[in-house]
Amino acid sequence: MSKLGNLGARLHRGEVSYDFIGHRKLWYGISILITITAIVGLAVRGLNMGIDFQGGAVFTTAKGTSVSVSEAEHAAEEAAGHEAVVQKLGDGSLRIQIAGMDTKESDKVKKALAEDFEVDSEAIAADLVGPSWGDQIAAKAWQGLAIFMVLVVIYLAIAFEWRMAIAALVALIHDITITVGIYALVGFEVTPGTVIGLLTILGYSLYDTVVVFDSLKEQTKDLTKQTRFTYSEVANRSINGTLVRSINTTVVALLPVAGLLFIGGGFLGAGTLNDISLSLFVGLAAGAYSSIFIATPLVADLKEREPQLRALKKRVLAKRAQSSGDEEFTRSHDGDAHGAEPEDAAAVVGPRAQPASRSRGRGRPSGKRR
Template sequence: MFQLLKAEKTIDFMRWSKAAFALSLIVIAGSIFSLSTKWLNWGLDFTGGTLIEVGFEKPANLENIRAALKAEGFGDATVQNFGSARDVMVRLRPRENVAGEQLGAQIIAAIKTGTGEDVQMRRIEFVGPNVGDELAEAGGLAILVALICILMYVSMRFEWRLAAGAVMALAHDIIITLGIFSILQIEVDLTIVAALLTVVGYSLNDTIVVFDRIRENFRKMRKDEAPEVLNSAITQTLSRTLITSATTLFVVIALFTQGGAMIHGFALALLLGITVGTYSSIYVASALSLHLGIKREHLMPPQVEKEGEELDQLP
């Protein structure tokens, strides 16, 4: 009877746990090295600077605009469409001794001279460096608080070994995602922070589903060892994991390829986070709990002796 509780074809995931740990450690080490040397390419939200939105009478040629700005000494400007092909957003890092209004006039003049088109300034905004520092601190604190709350929640619902595996898996996903952003020097703005928090929630949901099945199997498969129980639980939930990840990735890939430059970083962070999170639910969260010594006794509910039973034991 208990044999029917296991999947008919159980995949031996734990067989490759050591190799998976080695791979994860290598990738994490590379990510930390890149973060310690290159750090992150902070966007305007964190560094401060000037944001200028201009409107064209016809669809704008972004390459011509970039070339025109570069010729006037604004080679570091970020140029992208905003809303429609006729609306363009120009973002510049802070410049000393140059007021925002003056900088906006210089940008408009450079675009008119370089493209020969009539453009209109729609809006101009200035973000100070102090505000950027506060946003960076708040974003990092939000991620840290989320991990601590998750550790407390999983510890209360399951067991500390499973909780440690879940939190390490989430940290694994965030470090690798940030490491790839650091290696490629992709601009990091507030949308990336939102994507990282989304990845934390998504990865945790997948991990909780696997942990629920692990707890059930430990209570039912009493004759099997811990590796066999984990393999059976992961195999039983594998189809759900793959279907959920695949359908989510379809949407994220569509955002990445068709969503435009405004959400390109957000979609890329989700794409990386969901892919790495699916892997970590199996080979980080579950495998780490196994190496921490998870056993059936740790997940069995405590037996409460009834009052009548205590009276029966009296002489």
């Protein structure tokens, strides 16, 4: 854990980093593949809409019934002639959903279930939902989603800029598409709880994105006045600086949702928790992914199309090339200073002039010559 903490601190200080922006084509490819899979699953399998959206009846037995789920499902399908969805609740009662049923049919099915379960008909509660009610819920959900998207784009365009607003909108559509596609592939029932979960994850999805955008906005002030970093490099530093924070907040948010999904819905049999917990779990994970791998790289792509930032990139690369050439020149001259022969030395022809020996004249006796 201490090593992870040290790594997080080094990431925040910029001592180490991973090139998220440089590998953006890989992230785009992965996201496109996942999105296409979700769309294909949605088109082929479709959504398992609950009776709140398509109308029908819900029958609830008394607590502690001795009838199994398979027996109740078989009895309900024989009595109604339609497919039935049976869930065992935490108190031991059964929740039987049958779509496309009116009042008269529900009364007949209720009596037939009471006979099969060997209980009084009053011990089984019946609730009817008309299809018009489901249409109203769906219309309100789409209306709320559209209003939310418009407000998000307006806010981000004012607080940051329109390119960041577009990138955040693309990330949101990415998260919703993946979540809905997972619902289609898994076959979980879509209920009003699912809609609540979808609308809830939009805020969580934007949280990490806005944190990275805020850091990027602070670090790119007066960016064109320097020649050390390009916009993409600053964007990459912003991702690395907020990476540990994004991971920590996502993990903390996913833990209780995972408890609802796997323990509450799986082990305890509280099937109604699956409606909201699956959308929250998938949406939170997709939101954390999109804020790092989709939103910020897309902003970098859009920003570096601007003329002034393209000119900045050219200046930065030119300066680095010049610095690299100066370093090569310095290293070559350092080699000469340490005894390396210059290239022109081989072209010298003829004997070299030898320096006068300091010992010349030593050892001779002093005085006049004879």
